[in-house]
Amino acid sequence: MFSFLNPMFLWAAAAAMVPLVLHLMQRRRTVRLQFSTVRFLKMAQKRSSNRIRMENFILWLIRTALMLLLAAAFAMPMLRTSAFGGFLRRAQRDVAIIIDASYSMGYSLGRDTVWDRALDCAAAIIEGLDDGDQVCLFAAYDNVKPVVEQLNGDRFFVSSQVRTLALGKTTSRLCPAVLAAYSSLTQEPRRREREIHIITDGQALAWDGFGSSDTNRPPAPAATNDAGAASATNATGDLEMWQPGKIDKRTVFFVTTLGAPAPENVTPIDAEIQPPLLLADTSPQLRVKLSHTGPNMNTTVKVFIDEKEVGSRAAVLGESGDDLTFAIPPHPPGVHIGKIQTLPDNLAFDNDFHFLLRVREALPTLCVGEPDDAFYVLKALNAGLSADSTMRVKLIGVPELGKEDLLSYACVFLCNGLPLPTQAEALQLEQYVKNGGLLVIFPGDRAGMGDYQIMTSLPGYPSALVEIPPSLRRKMLRWEKPQHPILRTLKLGPGGAPVITVSRRLDWDSFQPGAETLIMMGEREPFMVSRDFGRGRVIMLAVPGDRSWSSFPLSPFFLPLLHQIVQFGAGIMGSQIYMPTTRSLPLSECLPTAQASSLLQDPDRKNVPVRSSIVEGKTVLRADDLLTPGIYWISKTSGGSDMEPAFDLNVERSESNLAPIKREDIPKRIGLDRVNVASDKEELMRIIKDFRVGQTLGEVFLWIAFILSIVEVFYANLKARAAPSLVDRLGVEASGKVTAGKAEGGEEAAA
Incomplete structure (x- = not known):
């Protein structure tokens, strides 16, 4: 379908009458000679006149076409390149716009940012729509935000929603957003043109969700007996992963990369x-x-x-x-x-x-058990010695465990503390370990094998209490994991590996996944085993912390080993100096001191809502949408008078890798043929105009007119030289007889 950008120039087509008028006004020049008779002259004049009229008619056609082409070229004819959609009206379209909202879009380009240009580009796309067109809008953060999920014909409303978008503080993934947009376009099966616009900064990371460049081509259509099911799948567009073969052929992609070509x-x-x-x-x-x-x-x-x-x-x-x-x-x-x-x-x-x-200031350590059971442990940890000691050890009985705030301790020793009074104490210890604490369990005579089953965090459940014959009680301790932080700095004395006397020990048939043996006793007898549980760790020994089963408390390695354990436990609790921003953070795990009445504030000192729920009889606190990087503050009371630093968050730095994707790789990633790529808004508008309105033929018409003008000049000069005049066609013999020369067909015309 043709249209004209400058239809006023069509009036210039009237110039096509000029060659006709000139040809009609042209007079044939006659050569006058004195002859006795004019009979042969009239015969020759008739033949020459017919040829001149035919030659002038061809020149008139060339010159008329030349004038029409010039007029049409200046009128800028347009030819639609997309589907016509109808012969009497323009095809309507459904348009989906996807805006990359990752924080890399905040890259400064001088006077404005990539984000500012992205919003302007989206607004220009919406303004370019016509009546009857519908549009939906999506923002690509680390998840998909449907700004206008359903197709909407109110362009002013959708344009206003564009201006309400805020630059994100996360990464972005374009693939899920494209799938959501395509699903909205295909909610209603109708024959309309479909366009998906992706506005991004050109960062390669955002395209990871699409397939590889070589294998992500649409597959060849496979033969199937269930054609109805296949068409239904294509119609709904409900795709869980990117599959170019299921994208409708009427869908055209426009990708605009507004970022710097070589970002730093x-x-x-x-x-x-x-x-x-x-x-x-x-x-x-x-x-x-x-x-x-x-x-x-x-x-x-x-x-x-x-x-x-x-x-x-x-x-x-x-x-x-x-x-x-x-x-x-x-x-x-x-x-x-x-x-x-x-x-x-x-x-x-x-x-x-x-x-x-x-x-x-010091390493607070808690010992749980009777004084006799914890005597050697307390002495090894320097309890009650000088005030400048780095160890601060507290002893409590097992019944008092439920009243203690375990999170204030770097390490908790359970010295012959099993069985626990209730399940609540077991959950308390496991929660302490999950939050980054270190629990060390020394067995004892009071616990049976079944008493260990109450705790799910153990490296393994003991299967038996083994009595060792006197002849086999001397055991050499061997470091199974010498590079472990607890054992790495322990130096062996002059006597080499330590030797202890053991009369009883715990035995394990198997261990939990993730458990490891740190110290072996003899050849194959585990002496100290460890297991990560949550953010913390549980260490379990095969002998108690007193002399009832072994001489281990009297060993020269007992004191340095316990010191290393406490320092290792303090390192676990203090090793995490930052956390990544997140959509949801369980405060009960990362900040166990938080209470339901606590006030949480973000780095801008704005209050952050905290949700509380009851899970297995315990209050669990959770904060959502913690996306602002910086220091978060918490108070134990709702008044906020005792605010203190709670934790710090940093954005995921993979988004800071601004390496751009090559322009020619974008269609390969998408895996479709109808993909148009632009680098700025102006280029995008030209591509859209060529697609929706058409491509101008003005330049083509000018080239044709130029060629015709050359043909006209050569043809006119050629005929002017080749055609003989009337005098040249007539001849006079010596006798005075006038002859007409040779006729055009090669025949001789005699007078």
Whole structure:
């Protein structure tokens, strides 16, 4: 179907009458000669006149076509390139718009950001729709947000919804958003043109949900007997994963990549404190891992503790590595707020990396059991000695366990503490371990094999209490995992491996998944086994902490081993200096001191709703949509007068990798042929115009007119030279007889 962008120039087609008028006004020139008779002249004149008229008619056609082509070229005719949809009206369309809302869209391009251009681009697409067109709108965060889920013909409403979108603080995945958009387009089976617009910054990461570039082509249609079922599947468009073969052929993709063609970015992606256990006199080291996009570059990284700069280092990224180490000065006991900062760049959102330093004054340790059972443990941990000791040991009885706040302790020793009074104490201990605590279990005479079954966190359930004959009681201890943090720094004395006397021991037939034996007794007898449980760990020994079964408490390795266990437990609780932002955070696990009445605030000091629910008789607290990076604050009361740092969150740094996808790879990733890619709004509008309105033929018509003008000039000159004049066609013999020469057909005309 043709249309014209400048129809006023069609009036110039009237110039096609000029060649006709000129040809009609052209007069034949006659050569006058004095002859006795004109009979032969009239005969020759008739033949020549017929030929001239035929030649002039061809020239008139060429010149008329030339004038018409020039007029049409300036009128800019358009030819639709999409399906016509109807001969008397323009085809209507259903349009889905997907906007990448990841934080990388905040990349600055000078006066504005990629996000600003994305919103302008979406608004331009909506404004370009006509009456009868319908549109839906989706935002691609780390999940899909249906802004306008159902197709809507109110363009002003949808355009207003575009302006309400906020830039996200997460990564984005385009594939789930495209599947959701396609599902909305195919809710109602109707014959309308379908368009899916993807507006992104061109980051390669967002396209990971689509298939590989070589294998993601539409499969050849397979023969099937259930044609109705296949068509129903295509009609609904309810796809759980990207399958190009199930995308309707009427669907056309428009992808606009608005990001910088060669983005540059530097960001901290990880931080680690060594040693993980920080005491007041500890000067730790902070290891910072950096990531960058773009060519090798120079940068400067600064470290702040409690808003005070404590370190600054320059680095050349891409040459000497992306890891930096900072020496952190000692800090007083408490929670200290840390921040790693890189130089300002075009993506400011990921320049800061937050962390918390928890410095302990001492290592609080809890012993649960009777004084006789815990006597050697207390002595080994220096209980009751000098005030400057790093150990703070407290002894309680088993009945008092339920009243104790276990989360304030670096390690809990259960010395012949089984059986527990109720199931509640078992759940209390397991919750403590899940939250990052270390539980050490010394067996005893009071517990039977069935009493261990109450705890699901054990490395294994003992199967028997083995009596050892006197001749076999000398046992050598062997480090099964010498590189484990508990054993790595334990030095063997002059006598080599320790030897103890054992009269009784626990025996295990099997262990739980994930359990490992740290120390063996003899050749194949486990002495100390360990198992990770939640964020913490459970350690279980085969002998008690007193002398009732063995001489282990008198061994020179007993005291350093217990010290290493306590320090290891304190390191577990203090090793996590940050967490990633999340949609849902169980406060009961990461912040066990939180209560239902606690007030939680985000880094902007806005209150965060906390949900509470009862699970297995216990109150579980949960906070949702913790997406703002920084330090979160909590108070034990609803008034908020005792706010203190609770935890810190950092965004997932994979989104900071701004490596762009190649333009030619986008159609390969999508796996379809009808994919149009633009790099800015203007190019997108041209592509849409060519698709919806058509392609102009003005330039084509000008080239045809140019060729015709050349043909006209050559043809006119050729005929002007080749055609003889009337005088040349007539001849006069010596006798005075006039002859007409040769006729056109090769015949001789005699006078």
